[in-house]
Structure formats: structure tokens, C-alpha cells
Amino acid sequence: MPFGAQVLEGGRVRFRLWAPAAERVELLLQKPEAGAIARPMESREAGWYELTSDEATVDDLYRYRIDGSCAVPDPASRCNPDGVHGASQVIEPGLFAWTDGNWRGRPWEEAIIYQLHVGAFTAQGSFAAVTERLDHLVELGVTAIQLLPVAAFAGAHGWGHDAVLPFAPAATYGHPDELKDLVQSAHHKGLMVLLDLACQHFGPEGNHLSAYAPEFFAPPTTGRAGRSIDCTRAVAGEFLIHNALYWLEEFHVDGLRLDAAWLQEGAGESDLLETLADAVREGPGKHRHCHLLLGHDPRAVRYLHWPDHSAPRRYAAVWNDAVQQAMQDVLTGAAAGAAGTVRPLEQLGACLSRGFADSGAGRLLPTAFVSFLQDYARIGDRALGERLHQLTPARPLGVLVATALLAPMPPALFMGEEFAAAQPFLYFCDFNPDLVKDVARNRRQSFAHLQGFRSARTRARIPDPTDPATFQRCKLDWNSINRSPHADWLDFHRRLLAVRRREICPRLAGMHEEAVRHSLIAGRGLSIRWTLGDDSVLSLLANYSGVQLDGLQRPAGSVLWAEPREAEQALPQGRLPPWSLLWFLQDAA
Structure with missing residues (x-):
């Protein structure tokens, strides 16, 4: 990487920081035997500061001191063991002993995705604990796990979309080596690992970069939503491209899902998505399957088209929120006792036959659309975080599950869906209380227009996102999978996915668009x-x-x-x- 701490041949460590608003920058190196030592960094052109050190060694902690006052972590830190306000750690990625050298990934047509939040997937909430549950996923029949964002964010828990150190796995989940072990353990069991990237947005707490590189970010918006990177700046675009390649190369992940914020109207050299796809194809994608996915957005379509049948698509698929909406509208009618309405079925038929319900999808393969009944966002955006089995009768739900899992589109499940987990998935965060003192009130007020939450008394039922108990309620209960009805739902999903793997996946390659x-x-x-x-x-x-x-x-x-x-x-x-x-x-x- 052109920034951050890089261990060079011979053991020296190069430190590089972009700080265009700083007058001077020092490296603060924390040595166990000597305490903190300060070394000036050399000012280079275009706002860069650099130092190659003989004193720094692997595992040393360090910070950057800006203009003699604030000491900040490295925005390209590979590890921040004490959280986003603590010191960064020098990591030599080549020291990890990989054992998945024969892994080349799986073709996209074999994708059956299991989306999970590392912190809520198990009681321990760690990478190591996810590794211990991989056999369950293999027996379930999925072929890929998709991790919600894992980069370091403020506090002990959160959804992951408020990261401020995009290269450092969250310390609350474990050491970077534990994430690497999760990935290679998954590979040994035949599972791909996909990762959600949210690096284009920095959260409201811990964004030290904005103090000494304010032009890295787009102008701030009102509220406490954090800051978005200004993708029109070359250094910001380079940062995003390297972040994507970093997870693919250093952590051996098999693919990335980029949210709609990456999409731009422009084309050509300024188009980050095209640049990223070319970099992946010429880099890690030369030697193994690397799947790039996009969040739901009509503009995603042009990245999914085949320029011609001799050239590969830039992106494998888009997550299709439209099919989720159509399925849930059909189920909403069932829960209300309706006989069925034409409009949701028209939408569902269009989604299952051509991807997006509108004609903008054009000539695209069914495998270019990931279909799903529910995901973390749809569940978490409900006031009480209910799952579908808690909102609709079992028989209609079973029919829609059988629809989603056997249609040609690659299906995705959200953790616990396969056994009708009783636990909700709520919005939770752990920011500084002074920063988010109104977060509970604001969240409750956002549901005031809905029937059932129009009074202060009924809105008080909505859990406080900053209460640690809210996060604890979302952790899956794995003891339930041996009891009815959870065991019955699990068996149902296993049997459906066995049919998909045996009869459908092998026949998908070579489909035509029409x-x-x-x-x-x-x-x-x-x-x-x-x-x-x-x-x-x-x-x-x-x-x-x-x-x-x-x-x-x-x-x-x-x-x-x-x-x-x-x-x-x-x-x-x-x-x-x-x-x-x-x-x-x-x-x-």
C-alpha cells in the first residue's frame, strides 16, 4: 500500500501519512523498554509525510502527532488493538502461515449466501467463534458466508457501517490473524467468504483523519451521520481501491459487496467501479474466483452487462431489494388474511424473470441478481426488529422460502433465518454518550408516523440502540436448533438447499439472457x-x-x-x- 506502516525487506518499517492540513507530523513510537519516542516525518509533495525507521519492529504500537498537539491512529492501520482512539500496531501480513494455497474459489453459479453479523452470530461475538460454527453452515448447505462490515468502529458493538479505520479489523471481534484463520478454515470446508465494504463512509466518532485532511471528505451534512469520502479526489479514490484489494489479497476473501454509495453517474477514468473491477481482474482475480457484488441501485445494471459474450462481466451480481420487497408484500397480504393482490405478484414475477421489476434491467442473466426474503437492513429497520416468521403464518412463509431457494437467482439467507431464530435484529451502537445523547429519542420519533407507535407510551417500547442490552438481545440462541419449531425449519432449509446444489447449480452456467x-x-x-x-x-x-x-x-x-x-x-x-x-x-x- 502507498500509505500506512509497511515492513520493508530487511526489517525496516516505512510510515506514510497524507496530512495536507498539517504543518508538521511526528511518528510517536511506543517501545516497551524506552516508552514513547518521537521522530519527525519528512514532508513530501502534495501533503504526504514519510519516515523509514530502523527503530520500529513488528508489533510495535505507534501514533502520528499532528502539529505538536493531537496524537492520532494511522487511518490505514492494519490493527488497532485498543480501539479506534488507541494506538495502531505494526503488522507484517507475510508472517501468517496460510494453508489454503490450493483454494481457487467457487464459480458464481454455485453461490448460496449466508449473511452474518460477527458480533451477534454467537454469544462470544468473535471471528474465532464464527469459525467454530462453520460446520453448521456446511451442513445447512450454503456455499458462501457474507460478513457484514468488520472494519474498526467506535465502541464495543455496532452494525459496522460507521467504521473509521477501514483497514483494521475491529478489535472487539479479534486479531487480524483470527479473521485470516476464519477465512482459511472456511476455504478448507468449501465455503467462500464475502465481505461487505463500507469504507467510503466514516462514522461520527473516531474520524481523526478529518482534522488534518479535511479535503479527503465531501462537505459535511447536518446531523451526526459521519462523513463520506470525496471520491472525486485522486488520493481518496486510491484509498478506496487499495482498501478493496487489501481484503482480497491480505485476507484471501473471495468477494466484496459494495454499497450504492460507490456508484457514480460518470464513466471512463473517473469511474471507481470500473477501475476497481479492472484492478481485481488484473490482480487477485487472475488466479482465483473473486466476485464483486453491488448493493441495490438501478445504476448498477451497466456494470453487470456483458460488453459481448467474449468478455467477462465487471461485476457478478447486484443485491435485489426489489424481490425482497415483492415477497414481503405478498406475505403482508397473507398475514392480513387477504386473498392475494395482483400488484405484488406482478412485481414478484418480474423480479424472478428479469431481476429488477422495471424494464431497466434489460438483458441480464438471472444469476446477476441475488434474491432474498429478508436481510439485516430490512429486519433492523423495523421498530422491534422482528423476523418474518414472527409476522406471517408458517405456510405462506414456507412457500416463499421454497420460491427463493430454488429459483435460478443466487439466494441469500440472514443468520438465524434457517431455524426461525426467536432473537430480533435491532439497530444498536456504542458511541460516546455525549455524541449520541439523542439517538434513542430520534430513533423512536422516526416511527411516530406508524400505527402502533403514535404515542410516547407506545414508542417507549422501541429499544434504545445505545443500551448494551439491545445488542445482547440480538445474539443468536444456538441451543434452540434442537427444539421444535426451530429444528423443523432448519430441516426444511437443509432439504431445499440440497436440491438446489444437486439439481440447479450445476445447470446455471451458460444461461441466456432472454x-x-x-x-x-x-x-x-x-x-x-x-x-x-x-x-x-x-x-x-x-x-x-x-x-x-x-x-x-x-x-x-x-x-x-x-x-x-x-x-x-x-x-x-x-x-x-x-x-x-x-x-x-x-x-x-
């Missing part, structure tokens, strides 16, 4: 037909309502899945019971 047809059935059901990459045909016949469908024709092929089982028995009479579906697979002629 090989999908869908139609509505009496405003209450869907019929969709996909021609897969090996010319086999996958068909869905589903009734998403509480009213029986009649006069149906059986699609060609053998039954791949019936939900519930009696749905298969009714179809010869041209009927499909309320809330039921059938999947069919016809081999190529």
Missing part, C-alpha cells in the same frame, strides 16, 4: 419457465393466495419440489391448493 417466460394466473398465482444453461427447463407453478386455483396445466418434467406435499396430488385434477407451489425440471431433449 430464456425466461412468466405469466400471472388469475391474479393469484405465477407460472415461470427458465431454460437453463444445459438446455434443461426449470418451471415454477405457484399459488400465492388463500384461494384454490383451478384449470391448471401441468408443466413438463419431473416434480423437483412440492410445497406442501399434497400440492402434487391435486395437480392431476388441474388444481393447486391455497398457498402451495410445485417446481418441475425437464431434461434437455
Whole structure:
């Protein structure tokens, strides 16, 4: 990296900091035998300061002192063992003994994603504890774990989107080597590891960089939401590109999900997403599968297109919030006792057949869209953090689960979804109390327009995000997976994913963009037909309502899945019971 602390050949350490607003910068090196020693850094052009030291060694702690007053951590720190306000640590990444040298990743068509928050996934809330649970994920049948942002943020817990040291794994989760061990342990078990990146935004606490490099950030907005990087500046763009490559190269992760803030209207050399994709393709992507994903945004489409069929896509897929919305709208009707409404089904049919519900998706492969019923944001943005199984009857939910997990789009689960975890996923943070003294009141007030939260008394039920108990309530209870109904839901997901891995994933490569047809059935059901990459045909016949469908024709092929089982028995009479579906697979002629 062109910045931060870099151990050079021979053991010397080069320190480099961009501080254009500083008059002078010193390195404060903390030596166990000598205490803190200060060494001036040489001023270079364009606001850079640099020092190559014979005194610094691996594992030493250090800070930068700006203009003789404030001492700050390294914004490119690889490790900050005492949190974002503490000293940074010199790390030599080459010392970690990797054992996954034969791993080349998995093709995107095999992706079955499990999204998790490291702090809430286990009682311990650490990288090491996630490693201990990998066998559960293998037995579940997923092929990739996706970690919510893990870079260092203020406090002991948070969602991870308020990081201020984008290169340092959060100390509350463990040492960088423990994250590397998680990654290589996953690889040994056949699991990819994907990582959410939120490096384009710095949180409201611990952003020391803004004091000596204010032009690194876009103009501040009102409130306490933190600061966004000014991507139009060359040094900021370089910082983001190196951050992405850092996780792929030094931590061997198999892919990154970039949120919509990375998307820009411009093209050409100023387009960070194109620059990043080219850097990945010419770097770690030359030797193994490296999958780049985008958060939901209509502008993502142009990064997913094939320029022609001889060139690879820049990005593998986009997370499709539209299909989540359509599925949840269908389930909302079920929970309210409605017979089904046409509009959500039109949206669902469009999402399952062409990705986004609008026509802007154009000619894209189904595998270019990650589909999911619920994720951390949709659950966490609810006032009480409820999961879908707590909001809707079991039978409609089972039908939608079977829809999402067997459609050609790569599916994603949110941690605990597979066993209908009783724990909510709430918004939680641990900022300085003086900084966020109004966070609970503001959050509660944001729900005041909703029925059920219009009085101060009802809003008081909404958990305080800054209360440590709010975070503790979100930790999964792994003891529940052996009890009903949790064990039943777990078995249901395992069986569905076994069918997907065996019958669907091997047939996805080679699909064409326009090989999908869908139609509505009496405003209450869907019929969709996909021609897969090996010319086999996958068909869905589903009734998403509480009213029986009649006069149906059986699609060609053998039954791949019936939900519930009696749905298969009714179809010869041209009927499909309320809330039921059938999947069919016809081999190529």
C-alpha cells in the first residue's frame, strides 16, 4: 500500500501519512523498554509525510502527532488493538502461515449466501467463534458466508457501517490473524467468504483523519451521520481501491459487496467501479474466483452487462431489494388474511424473470441478481426488529422460502433465518454518550408516523440502540436448533438447499439472457419457465393466495419440489391448493 506502516525487506518499517492540513507530523513510537519516542516525518509533495525507521519492529504500537498537539491512529492501520482512539500496531501480513494455497474459489453459479453479523452470530461475538460454527453452515448447505462490515468502529458493538479505520479489523471481534484463520478454515470446508465494504463512509466518532485532511471528505451534512469520502479526489479514490484489494489479497476473501454509495453517474477514468473491477481482474482475480457484488441501485445494471459474450462481466451480481420487497408484500397480504393482490405478484414475477421489476434491467442473466426474503437492513429497520416468521403464518412463509431457494437467482439467507431464530435484529451502537445523547429519542420519533407507535407510551417500547442490552438481545440462541419449531425449519432449509446444489447449480452456467417466460394466473398465482444453461427447463407453478386455483396445466418434467406435499396430488385434477407451489425440471431433449 502507498500509505500506512509497511515492513520493508530487511526489517525496516516505512510510515506514510497524507496530512495536507498539517504543518508538521511526528511518528510517536511506543517501545516497551524506552516508552514513547518521537521522530519527525519528512514532508513530501502534495501533503504526504514519510519516515523509514530502523527503530520500529513488528508489533510495535505507534501514533502520528499532528502539529505538536493531537496524537492520532494511522487511518490505514492494519490493527488497532485498543480501539479506534488507541494506538495502531505494526503488522507484517507475510508472517501468517496460510494453508489454503490450493483454494481457487467457487464459480458464481454455485453461490448460496449466508449473511452474518460477527458480533451477534454467537454469544462470544468473535471471528474465532464464527469459525467454530462453520460446520453448521456446511451442513445447512450454503456455499458462501457474507460478513457484514468488520472494519474498526467506535465502541464495543455496532452494525459496522460507521467504521473509521477501514483497514483494521475491529478489535472487539479479534486479531487480524483470527479473521485470516476464519477465512482459511472456511476455504478448507468449501465455503467462500464475502465481505461487505463500507469504507467510503466514516462514522461520527473516531474520524481523526478529518482534522488534518479535511479535503479527503465531501462537505459535511447536518446531523451526526459521519462523513463520506470525496471520491472525486485522486488520493481518496486510491484509498478506496487499495482498501478493496487489501481484503482480497491480505485476507484471501473471495468477494466484496459494495454499497450504492460507490456508484457514480460518470464513466471512463473517473469511474471507481470500473477501475476497481479492472484492478481485481488484473490482480487477485487472475488466479482465483473473486466476485464483486453491488448493493441495490438501478445504476448498477451497466456494470453487470456483458460488453459481448467474449468478455467477462465487471461485476457478478447486484443485491435485489426489489424481490425482497415483492415477497414481503405478498406475505403482508397473507398475514392480513387477504386473498392475494395482483400488484405484488406482478412485481414478484418480474423480479424472478428479469431481476429488477422495471424494464431497466434489460438483458441480464438471472444469476446477476441475488434474491432474498429478508436481510439485516430490512429486519433492523423495523421498530422491534422482528423476523418474518414472527409476522406471517408458517405456510405462506414456507412457500416463499421454497420460491427463493430454488429459483435460478443466487439466494441469500440472514443468520438465524434457517431455524426461525426467536432473537430480533435491532439497530444498536456504542458511541460516546455525549455524541449520541439523542439517538434513542430520534430513533423512536422516526416511527411516530406508524400505527402502533403514535404515542410516547407506545414508542417507549422501541429499544434504545445505545443500551448494551439491545445488542445482547440480538445474539443468536444456538441451543434452540434442537427444539421444535426451530429444528423443523432448519430441516426444511437443509432439504431445499440440497436440491438446489444437486439439481440447479450445476445447470446455471451458460444461461441466456432472454430464456425466461412468466405469466400471472388469475391474479393469484405465477407460472415461470427458465431454460437453463444445459438446455434443461426449470418451471415454477405457484399459488400465492388463500384461494384454490383451478384449470391448471401441468408443466413438463419431473416434480423437483412440492410445497406442501399434497400440492402434487391435486395437480392431476388441474388444481393447486391455497398457498402451495410445485417446481418441475425437464431434461434437455
